Amino acid sequence: MAERELDGKKVVVIGGTKGIGYATAEMALAWGADVVVASRSAENVANAGEALAASAGRPVTAEQLDGMDRAATADFLARHAPFDHLALPGSEVIRMSMEDLDEGKARAYFDSKFWGPFWAAYQARTHIRRGGSITFYSGVANRRPIEGYTMGGAVDGAIDAMTRSLAWEFHEAGIRVNCVSPGIIDTGIGQAIRTAEEWAAWERYNSERQPVRRLGHPEECARAGLYLMTNGFVTGEILAVDGGVESIP
Numbered sequence: 001m002a003e004r005e006l007d008g009k010k011v012v013v014i015g016g017t018k019g020i021g022y023a024t025a026e027m028a029l030a031w032g033a034d035v036v037v038a039s040r041s042a043e044n045v046a047n048a049g050e051a052l053a054a055s056a057g058r059p060v061t062a063e064q065l066d067g068m069d070r071a072a073t074a075d076f077l078a079r080h081a082p083f084d085h086l087a088l089p090g091s092e093v094i095r096m097s098m099e100d101l102d103e104g105k106a107r108a109y110f111d112s113k114f115w116g117p118f119w120a121a122y123q124a125r126t127h128i129r130r131g132g133s134i135t136f137y138s139g140v141a142n143r144r145p146i147e148g149y150t151m152g153g154a155v156d157g158a159i160d161a162m163t164r165s166l167a168w169e170f171h172e173a174g175i176r177v178n179c180v181s182p183g184i185i186d187t188g189i190g191q192a193i194r195t196a197e198e199w200a201a202w203e204r205y206n207s208e209r210q211p212v213r214r215l216g217h218p219e220e221c222a223r224a225g226l227y228l229m230t231n232g233f234v235t236g237e238i239l240a241v242d243g244g245v246e247s248i249p
């Protein structure tokens with residue numbers, strides 16, 4: 001039965017206290033896994049730990065961790081080893097027009113969304129049991145340019161490329177490497193980088209144009225992540241969960 005496909009497995013989610021990461025942790029628990037979630041904010045960690053435990057009816061480990069801190073991440077992964085699946089949705093988001101280009105912010109964004117997950121995956125490769133997996137999170141901006149989101153598109157493209165390469169680099173360790181590439185998902189990050197008016201226009205624009213005429217839900221990305229974890233014949237895959245946005249003529 002699909003719902004228990006993660007029985008006996010251990011799933012670690014860095015960035016698992018909100019949005020897509022939280023939904024992934026919650027679904028992994030429902031599918032039978034032991035789950036560890038981590039993120040930077042003490043408040044998010046406490047809230048997520050409590051809510052996930054209530055939802056699962058059993059304890060869940062929730063810890064504070066900044067995925068950009070390589071030493072702390074190495075220590076965190078070693079303490080929770082061995083585990084089966086590592087999901088890496090934890091990152092900041094920025095939106096920046098070319099007029100407002102700020103090199104420091106652009107580099108910090110790459111540190112958050114590319115380098116943090118890269119080093120976590122690299123450090124985790126000796127802690128993941130054979131048959132396990134790593135899941136990255138990129139995004140639609142690699143496939144459909146979004147104004148003000150050049151850095152987003154670039155980092156998403158880098159993550160997609162890294163996914164295909166690491167699937168080869170780690171195959172001898174028996175680790176599959178995949179990526180969920182979300183479209184516009186209603187988690188709050190889109191609102192965080194826009195005014196209320198801009199967001200309303202953006203939501204309307206996407207909902208009217210893409211074949212599935214609404215924004216995505218975090219649970220829909222979670223389901224994609226769990227598919228990638230549990231299907232042993234899938235590696236190097238970039239799985240779009242985007243309401244069909246790429247098919248817009």
Ligand SMILES: NC(=O)c1ccc[n+]([C@@H]2O[C@H](COP(=O)([O-])OP(=O)(O)OC[C@H]3O[C@@H](n4cnc5c(N)ncnc54)[C@H](OP(=O)(O)O)[C@@H]3O)[C@@H](O)[C@H]2O)c1
Pocket residue numbers: 014015016017018019020021038039040041042044045065066067068089090091092093112113116137138139140181182183184185186187188189190
């Ligand atoms: N939602 C969308 O429309 C969309 C579209 C395309 C791509 N994506 C990608 O999908 C992934 C998840 O997005 P989301 O919408 O679920 O984001 P979200 O709701 O903002 O959640 C992000 C999570 O990551 C944590 N986090 C952020 N930086 C971290 C760090 N340095 N170390 C550890 N944890 C960190 C946050 O908690 P703390 O603040 O406590 O650290 C939070 O738990 C991201 O990579 C995002 O770029 C999302």
